Amino acid sequence: MDKTSKKIIDTMMEIILERGYTGATTKDIAERAGINECTIFRKFKEKKEIVIAGMELPQYRPNITSETFADIKWDIESDLKMFMENYMKEVTPQFVRLSIGLRSPQIYPQTAPLIMDIPQTFLHSLTDYLCEMKKRGKIKDIDCDAVAASILSATFGFTFLSASFGNDLFDLERVKYIDSTVKSIIGGIAL
Amino acid sequence: MDKTSKKIIDTMMEIILERGYTGATTKDIAERAGINECTIFRKFKEKKEIVIAGMELPQYRPNITSETFADIKWDIESDLKMFMENYMKEVTPQFVRLSIGLRSPQIYPQTAPLIMDIPQTFLHSLTDYLCEMKKRGKIKDIDCDAVAASILSATFGFTFLSASFGNDLFDLERVKYIDSTVKSIIGGIAL
DNA sequence: AATAAATGCAAGTGAACACTTGCATTTTGG
DNA sequence: CCAAAATGCAAGTGTTCACTTGCATTTATT
Numbered sequence: 001m002d003k004t005s006k007k008i009i010d011t012m013m014e015i016i017l018e019r020g021y022t023g024a025t026t027k028d029i030a031e032r033a034g035i036n037e038c039t040i041f042r043k044f045k046e047k048k049e050i051v052i053a054g055m056e057l058p059q060y061r062p063n064i065t066s067e068t069f070a071d072i073k074w075d076i077e078s079d080l081k082m083f084m085e086n087y088m089k090e091v092t093p094q095f096v097r098l099s100i101g102l103r104s105p106q107i108y109p110q111t112a113p114l115i116m117d118i119p120q121t122f123l124h125s126l127t128d129y130l131c132e133m134k135k136r137g138k139i140k141d142i143d144c145d146a147v148a149a150s151i152l153s154a155t156f157g158f159t160f161l162s163a164s165f166g167n168d169l170f171d172l173e174r175v176k177y178i179d180s181t182v183k184s185i186i187g188g189i190a191l
Numbered sequence: 192m193d194k195t196s197k198k199i200i201d202t203m204m205e206i207i208l209e210r211g212y213t214g215a216t217t218k219d220i221a222e223r224a225g226i227n228e229c230t231i232f233r234k235f236k237e238k239k240e241i242v243i244a245g246m247e248l249p250q251y252r253p254n255i256t257s258e259t260f261a262d263i264k265w266d267i268e269s270d271l272k273m274f275m276e277n278y279m280k281e282v283t284p285q286f287v288r289l290s291i292g293l294r295s296p297q298i299y300p301q302t303a304p305l306i307m308d309i310p311q312t313f314l315h316s317l318t319d320y321l322c323e324m325k326k327r328g329k330i331k332d333i334d335c336d337a338v339a340a341s342i343l344s345a346t347f348g349f350t351f352l353s354a355s356f357g358n359d360l361f362d363l364e365r366v367k368y369i370d371s372t373v374k375s376i377i378g379g380i381a382l
Numbered sequence: 383a384a385t386a387a388a389t390g391c392a393a394g395t396g397a398a399c400a401c402t403t404g405c406a407t408t409t410t411g412g
Numbered sequence: 413c414c415a416a417a418a419t420g421c422a423a424g425t426g427t428t429c430a431c432t433t434g435c436a437t438t439t440a441t442t
Contacts, residue, residue, distance in 0.1 A: 004388080019296040022213045026430060036390050041431055076381055100294055105210040116356055123360065139380050146371030147380060149349065149361050153372075154341050157348025165307055169314065170340050180337030181344075188379030189330050189338060190267055195418080217400060227420050232401055 001057075005043045007033045009054040017097050021051065021104035048107050055114055060098065062090035064118045069125040076139055079129065080182045084155045087122055088174060091156075093163035100164075123152050147185075154181055192248075196234045198224050200245040208288050212242065212295035239298050246305055251289065253281035255309045260316040267330055270320065271373045275346045278313055279365060282347070284354035291355075314343050338376075345372055 011033040015024035026047055030037040044050050054060050068086050072079055102111045130144040158177055161169055170177070202224040206215035217238055221228040235241050245251050259277050263270055293302045321335040349368055352360055361368070 002388090020294065023296040025428080027428090037430095038391085038432075039389060042389080047430065100291065103211065103291055103294075105214040116360070119352060119356070119360060138382070140378075140382060142375070142380050143367075143371050146363060146368060147375055149363055149368060150345050150372040150375055153348030153352060154345040155348070156352060157344030157346070158340065160351060161310060161344060161347060165310070169307070169310060172337060172340055176334075176337060177340060180334050181341040184333070184338055184341055184379075185375050186379050186381040187331075188375075188377050189333050190377040191329070191331060193418090216398080218398090228400095229402075229421085230419060233419080238400065 002043075004035065004039065005053070007035065008040055008043060009050055009057070012050045013054050013060060013098065016051070016101040017094065020101040021107055048110070051102065051107055052110060055111060060095070061114065062092075062095055062118055064090050064121050066121060066125050069122070069129070072129060074133070074136065074138065076133060077182060077186055079133075080151065080185065081178055083122070083126055083129070083151065084178045084182065087155050088159055088178075091118060091159055093159065096160050096163040119152055119156060122155070123148055126151060151181075151185065193234075195226065195230065196244070198226065199231055199234060200241055200248065203241045204245050204251060204289060207242070207292040208285065211292040212298055239301070242293065242298055243301060246302060251286070252305065253283075253286055253309055255281050255312050257312065257316050260313070260320070263320060265324070265327065265329065267324060268373060268377055270324075271342065271376065272369055274313070274317055274320070274342065275369045275373065278346050279350055279369075282309060282350055284350065287351050287354040310343055310347060313346070314339055317342060342372075342376065 008029060011029050012024055015028055015032065026037055026040050029050075030040060040047075040050070044053070064087070068090065069083055071082060073082075099111070099115045102108065102115070127144050127148040130139070130142065130148055133139045134141065134144060158170070158174075158181075162174075199220060202220050203215055206219055206223065217228055217231050220241075221231060231238075231241070235244070255278070259281065260274055262273060264273075290302070290306045293299065293306070318335050318339040321330070321333065321339055324330045325332065325335060349361070349365075349372075353365075
């Protein structure tokens with residue numbers, strides 16, 4: 001990847017974060033990247049291609065695979081924290097904002113699968129983990145799919161809401177949120 | 192509100208669900224609504240105004256106020272279910288998709304406050320409720336803000352993910368999800 | 383230094399879009 | 413039935429956008 005192409009991609013992603021895909025005009029990109037507009041089209045066949053190329057860079061694609069959640073200690077508290085922490089480490093507010101910006105009809109079909117892959121991987125790893133913990137007699141006889149769904153939703157929901165509304169909604173550190181959520185789910189809040 | 196204006200709004204909202212705000216051209220709207228394009232501009236000063244007018248209709252604005260969560264029995268299980276159910280009853284997948292479609296730079300500043308109001312109301316009501324339950328000695332000595340954040344995130348996260356990915360991600364009924372989530376949070380999953 | 387590749391520059395193209403206008407026709411309400 | 417209001421129709425405006433072209437200039441390679 002040459003320097004100019006990289007600069008174009010970075011600038012495009014930057015503007016998408018601010019104004020979404022349709023709001024990121026090639027003129028804007030050129031201006032902010034400090035290059036000529038026609039250079040963009042010498043590097044990329046069309047505007048779409050910039051984003052697609054960007055999504056292929058590790059920098060813009062959270063590295064969520066089953067290995068992301070492989071460091072399991074078979075201790076429910078530290079493991080759940082690990083799941084949530086590693087998810088949030090990769091799925092940053094920036095990525096969430098980016099994926100919202102990518103929901104333009106022009107490119108959604110091509111970007112959606114890449115985005116959807118992430119919750120799916122989390123869900124499968126977590127479900128497998130919970131089932132194994134149940135088998136080992138380390139947790140109650142729960143519905144693993146449903147509990148995994150709760151934890152994914154709580155993890156994703158916090159990330160999304162923080163990314164969207166910032167501190168206006170929650171006045172809560174990530175670590176504190178994870179701590180409290182895991183504590184509730186493990187020990188319950190009832191007496 | 193006259194019939195034609197209503198038809199325009201409905202059609203606009205329908206197309207926004209499919210293709211977002213910028214994807215909803217006035218030509219499309221006119222065509223699908225079975226009216227002439229210029230009629231749109233006789234009813235509304237500009238395209239934006241259609242959406243703003245739509246968002247003011249109860250039909251497109253979830254009715255989430257503190258009263259939505261007023262039916263409290265002071266029983267933690269049924270109350271938490273009530274919170275989650277009433278939220279999900281109002282904040283439908285359709286509304287979530289709509290609010291995503293409304294994230295165009297052209298109208299975001301004007302629609303954002305309306306959308307943000309909803310999680311905020313939920314959060315405040317739920318926090319107040321948890322504090323009161325704590326005071327009454329009905330639940331553990333928890334961090335009410337943090338637990339409320341978990342429950343909001345879990346509720347919103349499920350709604351969003353279902354709206355985005357449908358059954359491809361979760362194969363889980365809403366009722367079952369709520370049941371399981373509340374059960375985990377109350378009783379915990381640890382032995 | 384010579385050559386080739388990358389980039390700048392300026393102008394432009396065609397399409398799509400929001401929005402307008404003037405006038406004919408239909409619908410509505412008293 | 414009649415007047416006023418609402419809508420249709422057809423054509424058009426100006427702007428913005430993605431994308432192009434031809435040529436000059438700079439940068440990198442050998």
